[in-house]
Amino acid sequence: MKKETDWFLKLLIWREKNIKEKNFILILSFVVGILAALAAYVLKFLIHSIQNLLTEHFSISGANYLYLVYPIVGILLAGLYVRYVVKDDISHGVTRVLYAISQRKSRLKPHNMYTSVVASSITIGFGGSVGAEAPIVYTGAAIGSNIGSLFRMDQRVLMLMVGCGAAAGIAGIFKAPIAGLLFTLEVLMLDLTTASVMPLLISSTTAATITYILNGSAAQFSFAPEPFVIERVPYVILLGIFCGFVSLYFTRVINWLESIFRKIGKPWFKFGFGSIILSLCIFLLPPLYGEGYESIHSLLEGNPQALTDGSFFYPWRNNFWVLFLNLALIVLIKVFATAATNGGGGVGGTFAPSLYVGCMAGFLFAFVLNHFGYIIPLSEKNFALMGMAGVMSAVMHAPLMAIFLTAELTGGFSLFLPLMITSTVAFGTIKIFEPHSIYTMRLAKKGELLTHHKDKAVLTLLKMDSVIEKDFLSVKPEMSLGDMVKVISNAHRNVFPVVDDDNTLLGIVLLDDIRNIMFRPELYNRMYVRRFMVSPPGKIEVGMTMDKVMKVFDDTNAWNLPVVEDGHYVGFVSKSKIFNSYRRVLVHFSED
Numbered sequence: 001m002k003k004e005t006d007w008f009l010k011l012l013i014w015r016e017k018n019i020k021e022k023n024f025i026l027i028l029s030f031v032v033g034i035l036a037a038l039a040a041y042v043l044k045f046l047i048h049s050i051q052n053l054l055t056e057h058f059s060i061s062g063a064n065y066l067y068l069v070y071p072i073v074g075i076l077l078a079g080l081y082v083r084y085v086v087k088d089d090i091s092h093g094v095t096r097v098l099y100a101i102s103q104r105k106s107r108l109k110p111h112n113m114y115t116s117v118v119a120s121s122i123t124i125g126f127g128g129s130v131g132a133e134a135p136i137v138y139t140g141a142a143i144g145s146n147i148g149s150l151f152r153m154d155q156r157v158l159m160l161m162v163g164c165g166a167a168a169g170i171a172g173i174f175k176a177p178i179a180g181l182l183f184t185l186e187v188l189m190l191d192l193t194t195a196s197v198m199p200l201l202i203s204s205t206t207a208a209t210i211t212y213i214l215n216g217s218a219a220q221f222s223f224a225p226e227p228f229v230i231e232r233v234p235y236v237i238l239l240g241i242f243c244g245f246v247s248l249y250f251t252r253v254i255n256w257l258e259s260i261f262r263k264i265g266k267p268w269f270k271f272g273f274g275s276i277i278l279s280l281c282i283f284l285l286p287p288l289y290g291e292g293y294e295s296i297h298s299l300l301e302g303n304p305q306a307l308t309d310g311s312f313f314y315p316w317r318n319n320f321w322v323l324f325l326n327l328a329l330i331v332l333i334k335v336f337a338t339a340a341t342n343g344g345g346g347v348g349g350t351f352a353p354s355l356y357v358g359c360m361a362g363f364l365f366a367f368v369l370n371h372f373g374y375i376i377p378l379s380e381k382n383f384a385l386m387g388m389a390g391v392m393s394a395v396m397h398a399p400l401m402a403i404f405l406t407a408e409l410t411g412g413f414s415l416f417l418p419l420m421i422t423s424t425v426a427f428g429t430i431k432i433f434e435p436h437s438i439y440t441m442r443l444a445k446k447g448e449l450l451t452h453h454k455d456k457a458v459l460t461l462l463k464m465d466s467v468i469e470k471d472f473l474s475v476k477p478e479m480s481l482g483d484m485v486k487v488i489s490n491a492h493r494n495v496f497p498v499v500d501d502d503n504t505l506l507g508i509v510l511l512d513d514i515r516n517i518m519f520r521p522e523l524y525n526r527m528y529v530r531r532f533m534v535s536p537p538g539k540i541e542v543g544m545t546m547d548k549v550m551k552v553f554d555d556t557n558a559w560n561l562p563v564v565e566d567g568h569y570v571g572f573v574s575k576s577k578i579f580n581s582y583r584r585v586l587v588h589f590s591e592d
Contacts, residue, residue, distance in 0.1 A: 004391075012152060015151070017259070024151070025102070025199050026202060027151075028144075028147055028148065028164075029161070029164045029199035029200070030203070030206055032161060032168055033164070033204070033205070033206030033207040033210070034207070034210055035143045035168075036139070036140035036165050036203070036207050037168060037171075037206065037207035037208075037209075037210035038210065038457075039136060040136050040140075040169055040173040040207070040261065041141045041172070041211065041215070042117060043117045043135065043139075044173065044215075045293070046121035046125060046127075046283060047120075047124045047290070048050075048223060050121065050125025050126065050127050051127075051289075054066070054070055054127075058310055059249045059310060061309075061310075061314065062310070062314070062331065062443075062493055063283070063310070064286070064532060065283070066093055066282040067286060067289065068282075068283050071127035071129075071275065071341075072279050072323045073126055074123050074125065074126020074127055074128050074280070075126075075128060075274060075275055075278065075341060075346035076123050076271065076275070076348050077126070078120075078346050079267070079345025080345075081118065081119055082115075082119055083300060086111060086115045086348070088109065089110065090115055090119060091133075092134070092349075092439075093583065094137050094188075094341075094349065094439045095139070095439050095440075096108075096190060098189075098439060098440060099186060100162065101162060101188065106135060106148075106155060106159040106162045107140075107145055107158065108145040108146065109142070110146050112139065112142035113142045116139050116347060117136075117139055119346075119347035120346075120347045121347035121573055122142060123341060123348050124290050127278075127282055128200040128256060128278070128341040128346040129278065129281070129288055129337035129340075129341050130287070130338055130347075130348020131291055131328045131348055131349045131355075132151055132173065132348065132352065132353055134168075134349020135175060135347060135348060136169040136170070137183075137349075137351075139165075139170045140167075140169030140172075141162045141165040141167060142165075142435045143163070143165045143203050144161035144162050144163070144165025144442070145158055145162050148162075155211070159190065159513050160190070160195070160196050160199055163188055163190040163447065164184075164199050164202075164203035165203070166183060166184055167180035167184045167200050167201040167203050167204045167205070170204075171211075172208065172210065172211045172328075173211075173469035174220055174405060174408065174409055175208055175211050175219065175220060175409075176208065176408035177201075177208040178408060179404045179405035179422060180200075180208070181201060181204050181409055182229075182400045182404055182405075184200060184295045185396050185511060186397070186399075186400060187299055187397075187401065187437065187439060189246050189440075190423075191378050201561055202437045203330075219408070219411040220293075221296060221297055222301075222410075222431065223410035223411060223412050225302045225379075225410075225414055226381070226382055227414075228379075228414070228415055228417065228418055231232075231376060231380060231416070233308070234376060236386065237364075237421060237425055239365050239386055239387065239390060239422055239425075240423070240425025240428070240429065241425055242365055242390075242422065243318045243361060243362070243387055243390030243391045243393075243425075243426040243429075244392060244394050244427070244430045245426070246331065246358075247394030247395045247430050248393070248429075249332075249335070250395055251438050253333055253432075254337045254438060255335070255438075255510055257336065257340070257343065258343060260344030261344075261456065267345065271341055271344050272344075273340075273344065274340040275340075275342070276345050277336060277340035278344060281336055282342070283496050284310060284311070284329075284333075285330055285333060286309065287307045288330065288334060291352045291571065293352075294306075295330075295360075296355070296359045296384075299359055299360070299363045299381065299384045300381050300384055300410065301381070304317065304323050304327065304367065304380075305317040307327070307330070309320070309547070313324070313325075313572075318531075321370065322369055323367070324367070324371075327360055327363065327367065327371075328364060331357055331364065331452070333355070334353055337582055338350060349393075351396075354396065355388050355391045355440075357389075357489065358389065358391030358392055359384045359385075361387045361390075362385065362386050362388065362390065363380050363381070363383060363384035363387065364380065365383055366378040366380040366384075382415060382418070385406060385410060385412050385419070386406075386407075386415070386418050386422040387422070388402075388500065389402045389405075389419045389420060389422055389423045390422040390423055390426035391403035392406070392427065393426050393427045393435065393552035394430040395438050396437050396439065397430075397436065397437035397440070398438050399423040399424055399427045402417070402419075402423045403535075404421045406419055406420060414462075421441055422562045430570075462559040466571060467546075467573050467577045468563050468571040469571055469572050470570075470571040470572075470579060471492065471498055471571050472491075472497055472571065473487050473491045473493070474498070474499045474569065475496050475497070475499075475529050476498065476529065477498055477499055477506055477507075477528070477530040477533065478529070478530065479527070479529060480527065480528055480529075481514070481518065481522060481524050481526070481527035482524030484496075484509070484514070484529055485518050494511035494512065495508055495509070495560050495572065496508065496509040496510075496511075497562055498530075503568045503569050504568055504569070505539070505562055505564050505569040506533065506568065507533035507535050507536065508531065508533055508534060508535075508536050508562065509529060509534075510534065514532050517532075536562050537556035537561070538553075538556040538559045539561065539562055540561050540563045540573050541553075541563075541564060541565070542563060542564070543568060549573065553575060559572055559575050560572050560573070561572045561574075
């Protein structure tokens with residue numbers, strides 16, 4: 001073991017002497033791209049193998065009662081694996097990557113390089129109604145983080161490696177290198193600088209290339225778009241508004257259901273509640289089984305009847321109202337199936353469900369308008385494609401990524417203008433109601449979200465512990481002015497916290513307030529601290545975010561403020577200390 005360690009240390013020393021850091025980052029980004037693409041390939045292979053094994057014999061014309069069983073088995077196995085093998089929470093992958101960037105110095109645990117692949121392949125393969133994209137983002141980010149840590153990279157480079165891994169994960173699983181790059185910019189909110197653009201491009205293109213080699217050059221969804229004419233633009237705008245409200249429904253209901261699951265304390269109760277909801281949803285609406293990409297294929301080929309296979313709707317599959325009801329129920333109930341999968345113990349993301357719901361919503365929009373025939377005919381499969389971009393744009397607050405991902409997934413680049421219109425309008429619609437994406441709202445509420453806003457980003461990276469100063473001499477309220485003068489003679493500060501025997505902060509003494517009496521010896525035994533102490537203009541609570549700390553400073557116009565924990569004195573925070581730390585972090589993370 002020691003020889004191996006010595007060998008690796010020699011390698012690190014050799015690298016530092018012979019390869020510049022900027023060049024070495026490019027090498028690491030290439031390696032991360034390869035590994036993330038291989039992880040994406042393994043994940044897809046496992047999901048499809050399990051799903052084909054379980055469902056290849058299913059009937060398309062009658063009910064399949066194993067739909068009631070498979071999803072329960074899947075989330076049970078995944079939950080047991082996470083609870084007793086992983087022993088760590090690996091759900092909400094994208095949110096956890098965001099948390100690692102802002103609160104954990106971009107460090108992810110080594111097991112995250114494979115545990116999400118195992119758990120999500122079981123969950124989705126057995127029918128869990130979630131996506132594989134969030135787990136592969138988590139896996140790719142962990143690969144980048146751990147490779148960077150292995151080679152002793154600093155926090156700034158680790159953040160970039162996390163972004164490279166996430167970009168490679170998206171590029172690898174979708175064959176979409178541009179979308180992978182844009183995902184890191186819009187969802188993970190990393191800044192695109194001259195130092196970051198090349199590593200991100202290398203990781204994305206490498207991952208997409210590896211996937212092309214392994215899976216062929218065909219797009220994820222075969223799609224032949226119909227020509228788009230400018231007269232349909234008003235309906236595209238209406239579709240964007242519709243997608244915005246569908247996304248609002250998706251986001252709000254997901255959060256509501258997740259809050260219900262959080263209130264259920266016992267894991268087995270969560271499993272029981274989630275598995276019942278999930279199995280019933282899939283039994284009644286088989287297209288909710290797994291990722292649902294087969295259903296997207298069907299709609300892009302203009303075949304909505306295929307969505308009735310294996311369901312009670314099958315005998316009436318050519319009836320407009322039956323198809324309408326089937327599509328509408330899928331849009332409305334998909335969110336319940338997704339939340340039940342994750343809440344019951346499964347592992348997966350909301351990335352694919354947003355694509356899925358968008359496709360259904362876009363097709364339904366054109367399908368209904370075409371049926372009533374009051375307008376020029378609309379291409380239902382074109383609108384299904386636009387719906388994918390619209391709902392994803394709004395749910396993730398990532399319009400650019402949604403546009404390029406949809407185009408790269410299908411090869412539908414000829415529809416760029418309507419894709420842009422739908423995404424922009426849907427994003428603008430949901431922004432009125434939800435300022436944060438489905439991934440970031442949890443962290444934003446806690447003040448733990450890193451954003452493109454430089455000031456807020458730097459404050460998020462600052463930690464309270466790093467700016468608390470504890471070299472302030474404390475005094476007691478019963479101390480005399482004479483004793484106070486002795487304390488002042490040994491102090492290097494002009495503020496003195498007043499505490500009792502339990503170290504509870506009672507007030508402060510400001511040197512300027514007692515300067516006029518401290519040189520009058522006749523008052524030394526007649527004046528006591530309790531007479532001239534004052535309340536601090538404000539207090540900082542341990543655990544406050546730096547954004548809130550700065551707001552307290554702005555509100556009070558103070559230069560020093562005491563820090564307390566449950567009323568007990570801890571130290572002081574000064575503006576000068578914050579500004580020095582702020583400047584250091586800003587310079588460090590703005591280096592090109």
